Amino acid sequence: MKKLFILGALLLLLIGCGADAGEETAVPTNTPTSNGNGNGMGMGGGMGSGMMARHMAPIPEEYAGLNSPVEASEESLARGGELFTTYCAACHGDGGMGDGPASANLDPAPVAIAHTSQMLGDDYLYWRISEGGQGDPFNSAMPTWKNALSEQARWDLINYVRALGSGTAPDMGNMMGGQAYDPTAEATRQADMLAQAVEQGVISQDEADMFAEVHAELETNMTRSMQMRGNMGQMQQVLLAQLVDLGTITQTQADQFNDIHTRLLEAGLMQ
Numbered sequence: 347m348k349k350l351f352i353l354g355a356l357l358l359l360l361i362g363c364g365a366d367a368g369e370e371t372a373v374p375t376n377t378p379t380s381n382g383n384g385n386g387m388g389m390g391g392g393m394g395s396g397m398m399a400r401h402m403a404p405i406p407e408e409y410a411g412l413n414s415p416v417e418a419s420e421e422s423l424a425r426g427g428e429l430f431t432t433y434c435a436a437c438h439g440d441g442g443m444g445d446g447p448a449s450a451n452l453d454p455a456p457v458a459i460a461h462t463s464q465m466l467g468d469d470y471l472y473w474r475i476s477e478g479g480q481g482d483p484f485n486s487a488m489p490t491w492k493n494a495l496s497e498q499a500r501w502d503l504i505n506y507v508r509a510l511g512s513g514t515a516p517d518m519g520n521m522m523g524g525q526a527y528d529p530t531a532e533a534t535r536q537a538d539m540l541a542q543a544v545e546q547g548v549i550s551q552d553e554a555d556m557f558a559e560v561h562a563e564l565e566t567n568m569t570r571s572m573q574m575r576g577n578m579g580q581m582q583q584v585l586l587a588q589l590v591d592l593g594t595i596t597q598t599q600a601d602q603f604n605d606i607h608t609r610l611l612e613a614g615l616m617q
């Protein structure tokens with residue numbers, strides 16, 4: 347099951363979140379490139395490659411490698427929920443899907459953090475919440491919270507947004523509006539994307555089937571057991587290496603995943 351989880355998590359990274367598996371990801375200190383796309387669409391509509399560039403952003407030394415000291419207890423989630431409703435939901439939406447009332451005019455748009463937080467390290471999330479989105483490569487309206495919110499508050503928020511995306515968040519009511527994270531809608535979106543990729547000859551039906559099958563298995567077996575550190579590209583590299591070490595996949599298969607993913611990206615299907 348553990349192997350399946352890891353493989354599933356890898357596929358989530360590859361399909362669900364469109365993490366770039368390109369060579370950039372192997373060298374976290376690279377300067378991230380901006381493709382000027384900048385749409386930062388939430389997962390509801392898929393993710394643009396603007397988001398990809400952001401997820402490859404090198405985590406500043408001050409934050410890199412941090413792990414949460416705050417357990418996702420009921421108390422922490424309750425605190426996080428209050429804070430989220432007060433400070434975050436206007437942009438990110440009550441369900442963390444990036445569709446709060448203030449999101450409409452923002453470019454880049456607020457991210458579906460309920461989803462992306464599943465595949466982003468503690469350090470990445472803590473950095474982003476602390477420092478916000480001013481400057482490259484983000485250039486966004488995401489505020490800086492390190493002066494307004496205590497360290498514990500920021501970790502509580504991370505616990506809460508992750509819980510939003512795994513269906514374990516306490517119900518805070520519908521205060522600001524926005525959809526709840528819906529794994530079924532997410533699965534449908536992925537299936538549609540893969541079907542389109544096959545139709546366009548980007549990947550074969552076999553490749554699409556394999557992705558879909560393992561991903562479906564994952565959804566029923568998902569637990570948090572992996573190292574939650576790094577940006578999306580770094581986490582993906584760690585997972586790939588783990589899978590090869592475990593013998594779950596061969597290096598050739600890992601390369602194939604990367605290749606399929608790159609093709610999907612280049613075809614604009616990860617948008």
Ligand code: HEC
Binds near residue numbers: 452484486489503
């Ligand atoms: C004024 C609107 C606004 C508010 C309020 C806001 N955000 Fe954001 N946030 C954004 C935008 C826009 C982005 C996407 C661009 C970026 O990554 O900087 C973003 C991105 C993020 C990211 C990065 C996610 C990823 O996938 O890379 C995190 C984490 C985050 N916000 C958490 C929060 C939390 C927690 C709060 C409340 C304390 C909050 N935000 C409040 C607009 C906002």
